[in-house]
Amino acid sequence: MAEPIAVDDPRDARLADYVGLTDAALRRRVEHGRGLFIAEGELVIRQLLVSPYPVRSVLVAPTRYAHLRDVLDGLDAPVYVAPKEVLEAVAGFDIHRGAVASAGRLPYPEPSALLRGARTVAVLEALNDHENIGALFRNAAALGVDAVFLSPTCADPLYRRSVRVSMGCVLRLPFTTLSPWPDALAGLAAAGFELVALTPAPGAEDLGEFPPGGRVALLFGAERDGLSPGALAAASRRARIPVRDGVDSLNVATAAAIAFHHFCGAP
Numbered sequence: 001m002a003e004p005i006a007v008d009d010p011r012d013a014r015l016a017d018y019v020g021l022t023d024a025a026l027r028r029r030v031e032h033g034r035g036l037f038i039a040e041g042e043l044v045i046r047q048l049l050v051s052p053y054p055v056r057s058v059l060v061a062p063t064r065y066a067h068l069r070d071v072l073d074g075l076d077a078p079v080y081v082a083p084k085e086v087l088e089a090v091a092g093f094d095i096h097r098g099a100v101a102s103a104g105r106l107p108y109p110e111p112s113a114l115l116r117g118a119r120t121v122a123v124l125e126a127l128n129d130h131e132n133i134g135a136l137f138r139n140a141a142a143l144g145v146d147a148v149f150l151s152p153t154c155a156d157p158l159y160r161r162s163v164r165v166s167m168g169c170v171l172r173l174p175f176t177t178l179s180p181w182p183d184a185l186a187g188l189a190a191a192g193f194e195l196v197a198l199t200p201a202p203g204a205e206d207l208g209e210f211p212p213g214g215r216v217a218l219l220f221g222a223e224r225d226g227l228s229p230g231a232l233a234a235a236s237r238r239a240r241i242p243v244r245d246g247v248d249s250l251n252v253a254t255a256a257a258i259a260f261h262h263f264c265g266a267p
């Protein structure tokens with residue numbers, strides 16, 4: 001059982017994984033270059049520790065270490081304990097949750113592996129808001145979606161804010177990319193999935209017209225632009241969620257939650 005390691009210098013090279021967490025360009029270079037991502041907060045770190053992702057290290061304030069000790073004491077990775085001001089100097093912001101962890105990324109699985117045995121899957125096109133992606137993953141995990149597929153233009157689900165907003169659900173719900181886009185959508189149809197595009201556009205059928213059950217792939221587009229013509233053309237049907245006049249649409253994570261509940265049924 002490894003002892004926690006006290007660190008009092010924010011320039012300590014052992015904390016390099018955590019430098020500049022609010023600098024998006026730096027984080028893209030660091031995280032993809034080193035094959036890592038960051039989990040923030042006690043609840044998310046607990047999810048990480050029971051996920052398949054290998055932990056590189058944990059950095060916590062003394063009070064957070066006391067709260068996490070039950071799971072950190074048996075961890076086969078270094079646990080650094082530092083004063084809150086050191087955490088803030090390293091990360092570049094006030095980590096009021098007082099705990100971050102670095103973990104190794106895993107290769108994306110083959111789409112066919114995620115489709116095997118699945119009933120309901122979500123397909124995301126060009127979602128570039130990390131908080132929307134995190135919220136959508138949380139909804140998908142809660143409501144029974146089996147896997148998530150991403151177009152190559154989606155934001156990174158393992159970016160710190162996405163992982164945090166998902167409450168760690170992105171670490172347990174399998175996901176992968178579909179490429180080439182949108183041609184790869186044909187593989188879902190060939191595997192027996194009905195492709196249903198969620199869109200507020202005129203001509204779409206009300207969501208209530210769709211019977212739950214069956215194998216379905218639900219397609220969601222970005223907030224402003226929605227689904228591309230190519231993705232819409234790949235879908236066999238289009239569904240809309242009726243809303244009151246004067247409101248053009250719902251937030252994509254909210255719309256996804258409604259659709260997931262409709263197609264998956266009560267958990």
